[in-house]
Amino acid sequence: MEFSILADAFSKMELTTKRLELTQYLVELFKKTPHDVISRTVYLLQGKLRPDFEGVELGVAEKLAIRAIAKSAGLDNAEKKIEEEYRKSGDLGHAASKILEQKKQTTFIVEYITIERVYENLYTIAKLEGSKTQDRKIKYISGLLNDASPVEAKFILKILLGTLRLGIAENTVMDALAIAFTDNKENRKVLEHAYNVSSDLGKVAETIAKKGLAGIEEFKINLFNPIRPMLADRVKSEEEAIEKLGIKFAAEYKLDGERVQLHIEGDKVVLFSRSLENITSYYPDIVEKIPKTILAQKVILEAEAVAINENTGEFLPFQELMHRRRKYEIEKAVLQYPITVNFFDVLYYDGKSCLELEYKERRSLLEKIIKEDDFAKYVPMSYISNQNEIEEFLENSINSGCEGVMLKMLDKPYHAGARGSFWLKLKREYRNELGDSLDLVVIGAFFGKGRRTGKYGTFLLASCDYDTDTFTSICKVGTGFKDEDLDQIYQILSNKVTIKKNPRIDSKMEADVWFEPELVIEIVASEITLSPIHMAARNKIRKDTGLALRFPKFTGKIRLEKDADDASTNEEVLTLFKGQKKVAHDRNLM
C-alpha cells in the first residue's frame, strides 16, 4: 500500500482534536488498508514499530536526522538551512519537508514508496547494532527520504524521532476497528478483551480484519505477551468497603513496591511492569531464584516486589526499590537493595487461562504453585467477615510498613485491563482525612523565577476522565519539589514537549509549555474545591464548574511505573469530594 495514503490520513488527523473526527479518519484508513499491512499501520499511527512490551526503540537523535536530511537534500550548506528552518518551526519533520520541497521541484519522482518499505527500513534502523551504526542509519534514512514526497518525509521523520503525536488513544483505534470491520461500535468491548489479554493492538487489528469477530473471540493468552493488569477502585473507610463488598471477602496487605507480572517457562523468566515494560534486567535475583520455587511448567503470576531491610525483614518504602532502575551495576544494586517477591495472583497455569477462575480458586492455586521461602512469599491474606476484622488487619498491615489493604471479592474473575469494584484499595490516610494522595498526569509547565529560572517551577496537572478519554486539568502545583526533583522531572519531560496541546488534554488554563500526557506524579492536597477554571469532573456537581485541588503538594514520588491512563480518575476525585463533604457534615453534627 502506498505510504502517501497513510501520510494523507496523518495530515488530516493532525488538524483535528475531536475524537469523532479522528475515529472517522481511522475508519476510512482501515477500510483502505490491505489486511496484511494493517498491523504495521496500527503500530505506525501510534508512532511505534511493535507493541511496547517488545521494547523496539527507534532512538534516532536529531543531529543524525539532520545529517540524513542534508544528505538527501543535496543542497549547499544543507545542514545549516535545515537547522534554520527547524528553529523557525520547532518541528524537524516540518523543516525536512520544507527543505526537500526545494529539491523535489527540480527532480522527478519515479517510484512510490510503500508502507511495507517504510516499515521495513525503520525496523532495520531500530535493530542496527555494531560498528558504523550511525553511518548506516544515515544511509537508510536518506535512502527513504530520496524517494519520499515532502509530506511523506515529514511523517517518516516524526516517527523516527518519536515526535508523531496524533493524540490517538487506544480506545479510539478500537472504536474505529469495530466500525470498519463489523459496522457496529458496540463490538469494541470484544476487541477490548482481546487487547487486554495480548497488549498488542496490531495483532488485534490484523485478527479482526482477517478473521472477523469469531477470530477475536478465540483470542488466547500467550506466554511472554503481557496481560493488561486489573486495577482497584478506592474506598475511604471500612464502612464503605463493607457497603460495597458485603461481609465476606478477602483482605490482603497493600505493599508499597513495584507490581511485577512474571512469565515463566522452565528456567526462562520474563518480567513486565505495571505499564507492561520489560523490566527483567532490573531483577536478576528474581530470574535466578523464582523458577526454583515454582511447581509448574508454564505460568503467569503477579507479585509485588518490595525492598526490605535484610536484618529485620521489614518492608521499606517504594523509593528504596527505585534505586534498582538503572542500566549499569545492577549486580551491585541487587546486593545493596534486597527485595522479597510477594505473590498475589495467578493468571495462567500450564497452558490454561486462570482469568475466569474466581478469586478464591486462584488464591488456592497460587498457594499450590509456589513454595514459600525467604525470597518468595504470598501476600499476607485473611478472609474477613466483619468490620472489626478489617480494622485489625489494616492495623497489622500498616505496622508492617504497608500502605493499606486491598479488598477483593471472593467469587469474581480477574478482569484484565479494567478498574472496577471487584478489588478495592483502602489506604490508611484515606480514613476520614482530606489530606489524600492522588496520582496525577503532568500536562503542562510554567517557567520558574529566581533559583528556578530556566527550569520549570510549576506544573499543570490532570486527572483521567474515562467517559471522554481525556486528561482534565485539576491543579497547578509548585510546592514539595526539591531541587533534585525539579532536575529529574525536567530531564524526563525534555522529550515530551509538544508544539500544540495534545487533543486528549482538556484545559482552559494555558501553560507555558505543553507535554505529551505521560508522566505521573503523586500529590497530596488539603481539600477538593469547586472551580470555574479546572476541568476535572466538570458539570458533575454544578454546571460550568469543575473540581480542583486546594494547596496541592508533591509528595516526592515520581510514579515511573504508572501510565497516564492509570492516573487517578475523575470518579475517584468525585468520591473523595463527596466523602469530604460528608465528613464535614458529620463533624458539624458532633
Ligand code: AMP
Ligand atoms: P495504586 O497504585 O494505588 O492504584 O494501587 C494498586 C497497586 O497496588 C497495584 O498496581 C500493585 O502494584 C499494588 N499492590 C500492592 N499490594 C497488592 C495486592 N495485595 N494486590 C494487588 N495489588 C497490590
